[in-house]
Amino acid sequence: MILVFAMNLIDTHAHLTYEGLIERIDEVLAHSIEAGVTRWITVGTGKEDNEKVLHLISECENMVGALGYHPHEADSITDADMALLQKQAHHPKVVAIGECGLDYHYMYSSAQNQQCIFRRHLDIAADLQKPVIIHTRQAFDETMDILADYTGKLRGVVIHCYGGDQQQTKLVLDRGYYVSFTGTVTFKNSGDLREVTKTIPLDRLMIETDCPFISPHPKRNVKPNEPALLVYTAQCLADLYGLSFEQFSEIITKTSETFFNLPRLLE
Ligand SMILES: [Zn+2]
Numbered sequence: 001m002i003l004v005f006a007m008n009l010i011d012t013h014a015h016l017t018y019e020g021l022i023e024r025i026d027e028v029l030a031h032s033i034e035a036g037v038t039r040w041i042t043v044g045t046g047k048e049d050n051e052k053v054l055h056l057i058s059e060c061e062n063m064v065g066a067l068g069y070h071p072h073e074a075d076s077i078t079d080a081d082m083a084l085l086q087k088q089a090h091h092p093k094v095v096a097i098g099e100c101g102l103d104y105h106y107m108y109s110s111a112q113n114q115q116c117i118f119r120r121h122l123d124i125a126a127d128l129q130k131p132v133i134i135h136t137r138q139a140f141d142e143t144m145d146i147l148a149d150y151t152g153k154l155r156g157v158v159i160h161c162y163g164g165d166q167q168q169t170k171l172v173l174d175r176g177y178y179v180s181f182t183g184t185v186t187f188k189n190s191g192d193l194r195e196v197t198k199t200i201p202l203d204r205l206m207i208e209t210d211c212p213f214i215s216p217h218p219k220r221n222v223k224p225n226e227p228a229l230l231v232y233t234a235q236c237l238a239d240l241y242g243l244s245f246e247q248f249s250e251i252i253t254k255t256s257e258t259f260f261n262l263p264r265l266l267e
């Protein structure tokens, strides 16, 4: 079964440059459009990947990008790399800085380097007045502490692949940040996350695939994940909010357009 809706959803965080997707990008985007997911933000995670993002967004209509160095990469990032990022991020189709943040789950880079590189992304985001896409894993308090130093300086903050508890969510919302949900919110064992979700005002929420990772229920076995499957996450959240798919989609699409300063589609 494939759900088909006459809507224009935006996948606000996809890795369309990754293996499994980039080799068949035309087909991936055609599937996506067929499913009603008609715009994409493809997110860079490293030096080579950012180059690929710049190339892809220059070729694809209705696709914009975000550039950053994933916290996993922090140990290898130099001053020259940060200067390059600052320069690349001026591109008009680069709508955000990231993903960046802290990942203490894998600790592929030292905590100290992760914190330093994260701050430097925030400096760029503040300087260019572009919103910032945050990756945080097992580092919530440290992430929020660093962000607190930038209060009033950032154009917008979204915590991607959101999985916070009630207390963390209250803090995120009090700070004025946004949250973005992946397929994890659809998983059978994500009941707690769905309860938390109900407390989030709809105008602070966005959705994403984070493809090729995290295929949503009931397509968890479909690998790689791709933007077409975003509709399952949208349907799950629409049900939670007691809205039709169309009502829900319209609201979050507007939120995403405003947050990322995307041009509105002609009505
Ligand atoms: Zn991430």
Ligand SMILES: [Zn+2]
Pocket: 013, 015, 043, 099, 210
């Ligand atoms: Zn990602």
